[in-house]
Amino acid sequence: MIFEQIDAGGDRNFSYLIGDEESHLCAVVDPGYDTSKLEARVKDLGLTVAYILNTHTHNDHTAGNGVFHTGAVKLAAYKDARVHPDVHLNHGDVIQVGTQRIEILFTPGHYVDAICILVNGKLMTGDTLFVGCIGGSFAQGANTENQFHSLYDVIMKLDDSVEVYPGHDYGPTPSSTIGHERVHNPFLTRSNFQEFVWLKEHWDEYKVEHGIP
Numbered sequence: 001m002i003f004e005q006i007d008a009g010g011d012r013n014f015s016y017l018i019g020d021e022e023s024h025l026c027a028v029v030d031p032g033y034d035t036s037k038l039e040a041r042v043k044d045l046g047l048t049v050a051y052i053l054n055t056h057t058h059n060d061h062t063a064g065n066g067v068f069h070t071g072a073v074k075l076a077a078y079k080d081a082r083v084h085p086d087v088h089l090n091h092g093d094v095i096q097v098g099t100q101r102i103e104i105l106f107t108p109g110h111y112v113d114a115i116c117i118l119v120n121g122k123l124m125t126g127d128t129l130f131v132g133c134i135g136g137s138f139a140q141g142a143n144t145e146n147q148f149h150s151l152y153d154v155i156m157k158l159d160d161s162v163e164v165y166p167g168h169d170y171g172p173t174p175s176s177t178i179g180h181e182r183v184h185n186p187f188l189t190r191s192n193f194q195e196f197v198w199l200k201e202h203w204d205e206y207k208v209e210h211g212i213p
Contacts, residue, residue, distance in 0.1 A: 001100055001120050002026070004041055005165055005174060009034030010060040012169040016117075016124050019047050020098025027051040027076075027097050029117060029124055030167060031064025039067065049073050050097055055126025055167060056114040057081045078106065078113035089115060107154055109147020110135035116155065122163045123178070129155060129164060131171025132212070134187045137200065148196050156182060172213075186210075 002019030008030065015038045016029035026047040028038055042049060049068050054061055054077040062083055069075050076095060079088035087095070091106035105116040110127045117124040127135035128150060137144040160179025182188055186206065190196040199206060206212070 002045060002047070003119070003122055006038050006041060007034070008032030008038065008060075008064070010063075013060050014165070014167055014169060014174070015064070016165060017041055017045075017047075018097060018100060018102065018119055019045060020100045023098030024048055025050040025098045027053055027095070027100075027102065028068055029053045030055055030061040030126065031068060032060055033063045035064035035067045038064070051076050051087070051095060053077070053095070053102075053117055054081065054083060054085075055117065055124060055128075056111040057083050058111060058127070061126065061167060078115050081113040105154055107150035109137050109143055109145075109150045111142060114150070118158075118162070121161065122165060123155070123158065124165045124167075125155070126167040129181065129185075130166045130168060131164065131173055131176040131181070132185055133170060134185070135167075144197060144200065145193065148193050151188060156188060186212075 004017040006015045008015040010033045013032040015031055019026035024047055026049055028049055052065055052068050052075045074086040076087035076089055077083050077085040079090055089104045093104040095102040100119055103118040107114050107116045107128045114126055114128050116128055137147040158178050162178045164176040
């Protein structure tokens with residue numbers, strides 16, 4: 001498998017490239033405002049884009065869809081996503097790119113159509129989970145209770161060895177693991193939903209108190 005984390009401009013956005021070495025097909029994940037590096041890697045590796053996948057439909061994760069959405073390339077997103085996908089995804093669905101099996105996890109909360117994308121032990125989390133933090137859930141289309149469920153009952157059920165690749169470079173490192181986040185991410189060590197909400201509401205003070213940049 002070819003797997004690359006790529007700078008997508010915007011607010012420290014990441015795009016991802018999932019490639020299959022046998023078929024030379026690939027999927028691009030969250031094409032952002034700047035697709036130049038993503039386009040260059042597809043070309044340099046001699047790959048053909050088969051799918052565009054959006055972890056959610058905030059514009060900084062979909063702005064570059066049109067660059068790739070031509071010809072036989074299919075846009076895949078959650079079934080009710082406002083981008084009107086060609087492939088309507090739901091929890092547990094699988095997309096096959098050559099020999100690469102890409103599994104979809106429905107993880108609403110940061111946004112109503114949020115998904116995470118799992119392939120060969122690598123989890124692209126969009127804005128659901130960052131390294132050391134999580135996405136917001138107080139804006140339109142967000143839901144804190146759904147986010148708590150998505151984090152604790154879906155993502156945290158994965159094995160500790162699964163690698164975490166977020167939608168933004170907001171943490172101390174560009175990637176992490178489920179095991180590391182389970183122990184070190186303050187939002188994932190809450191004992192109940194009330195504590196989770198309290199931390200979201202007092203995050204700025206918490207960061208100052210605990211020396212988190």
